[in-house]
Amino acid sequence: MSNPSSPKVDPRHRFRLRLFSPILAGATLRERMLACLGALIAIALTGMVCGYFFGQGSHLPLIVAPMGASAVLLFAVPASPLAQPWSIIGGNTISAMMGIIAAHFIHEPIIAIGVGVSLAIGAMSFTRCLHPPGGAAALTAVLGGPAVASWGLLFPFVPVALNSCILVALGIVFHRLGRRNYPHIAAPAPVNTHQTIDPPSATRNGFREEDVDAALAKFEETFDIDRGDLSRLLRQVEVEAAVRSHGTVRCADIMSRDVIAVGENATAEEARALLLKHNVRTLPVKDGSGRLMGTVGLRELMQAEQLSDHIATAAIASPDAPAISLLPDLTDGRTHAVVIVDAGGHVLGLISQTDLLSAIAHMLPEQTGRIAA
Known part of the structure; x- marks a missing residue:
């Protein structure tokens, strides 16, 4: 049964799309x-x-x-x-x-x-x-x-x-x-950063590497793509499908706006005190104009004396980005929060793993209702 909300496509337009579409996927x-x-x-x-x-x-x-x-x-x-x-x-x-x-x-x-x-x-x-x-x-x-x-x-x-x-x-x-990756090195498969035998959290659900091998074996064809690139592509397809399904919830809707941050001239002891006092795992570091310089956490500051020597590159997103698009960052085993910044790099908010998990929990009843309807 067709979906009445689906737009009708002119067959002539579909033919033109096929005629002028690139032969290779991703070609522009x-x-x-x-x-x-x-x-x-x-x-x-x-x-x-x-x-x-x-x-x-x-x-x-x-x-x-x-x-x-x-x-x-x-x-x-x-x-x-x-x-x-x-x-x-x-x-x-x-x-x-x-x-x-x-x-x-x-x-x-x-x-x-x-x-x-x-x-x-x-x-x-x-x-x-x-x-x-x-x-x-x-x-x-x-x-x-x-x-x-x-x-x-x-x-x-x-x-x-x-x-x-x-x-x-x-x-x-x-x-x-041209800042292109050549010689091309495929991104390594996700690893468990906690050094246990469990698969990384991002790979426990959905397809596994052995599923890719089984699919390739059934096709009985040779494809001109690195196997690592193929896995990375399929995982990104999963993310894009999730964004399409839940893209109405933006980062600005769920981010914490009262961000606990520290200035670039703060000491390591002051940063540790803030992390412990507010029970947070990620502390953005801002310069004098409020622009994000990076982040620090208790692990980096455990034995540190100078804050500036331990500032890590921050995971960032724009306030208009779909919140669900943060899943790859917040499930990589290393990133505990994503900093939301404006076009000038000023800190607007922060989304932690807890924030995103709570948002997804609210999305589930909505999705269930759609299926039931």
């Missing part, structure tokens, strides 16, 4: 433009550097064709396991070596190209550097003609490995300047 116009710029700079500079070393008159190609495909992965999907430094350098180099070996022992080109690509896939898989352009590197080694044949076993290293190393180095610089 900005990301694609950055990929174009990165490839333009990196490929041009790679050719220039190799041209400087080999000279324009050299019979050796300044840059091999598979570098173009490597650049697509490096700049368009830098989080892909197939686009990491070892995948690019190892995949291209090893595949070119497989092509050279196939061409040396098999003189029939049609057979040699098949064997070369097949060996490249196998070698890349066993050395954990699977990289699609490696197949093209193997073909180049087999069909490269006299220029490749004259270099023999050196061809996988010069220019293939050299091209790959320069491309990766330029990619690292480009992504660092």
Whole structure:
């Protein structure tokens, strides 16, 4: 039975959405433009550097064709396991070596190209550097003609490995300047900060890591995403679904406004006294204008003499943010409160684990009523 409150979507509009939606999940116009710029700079500079070393008159190609495909992965999907430094350098180099070996022992080109690509896939898989352009590197080694044949076993290293190393180095610089995570390191799985054998509180409900493994096994397919990234994505999907269901309750609705805080010039003893007097676990530290500098707790101040040496980075949120969106922070085993700040960084309020738990308890009857209705 359809929901009468659900908006009707024009089929023509739905078709347009499918037509112009990105092929890759998460892709945006900005990301694609950055990929174009990165490839333009990196490929041009790679050719220039190799041209400087080999000279324009050299019979050796300044840059091999598979570098173009490597650049697509490096700049368009830098989080892909197939686009990491070892995948690019190892995949291209090893595949070119497989092509050279196939061409040396098999003189029939049609057979040699098949064997070369097949060996490249196998070698890349066993050395954990699977990289699609490696197949093209193997073909180049087999069909490269006299220029490749004259270099023999050196061809996988010069220019293939050299091209790959320069491309990766330029990619690292480009992504660092753009503040992007490359080489991509997947966020570690949540751990129990209390050093017990219980799973972290954030993972005791909902799916578990073994559920991810079981689902992947049932699909019987290979997906171009790191397993750690997949788990992190699914957990964020859970949070987004909760926000959508309970997004009407904002941080401003449940935050404590009379915030117990301390100035940046306070002593560690004064901060400890405030924490004990008010029975709180997190104490915001403000500068002279009321802006948040960080937080301190009893654990940090246990043996401290100077407050300024123990100020930790605070978990923050805006007053208009959905309160339920604080769940990941307040269930990570380390954060006991989130400080609510305005656009200028001034402290407006604070939401503790108790505040959020109380708010969720009030949400439950409302949700139950909706289900019953």
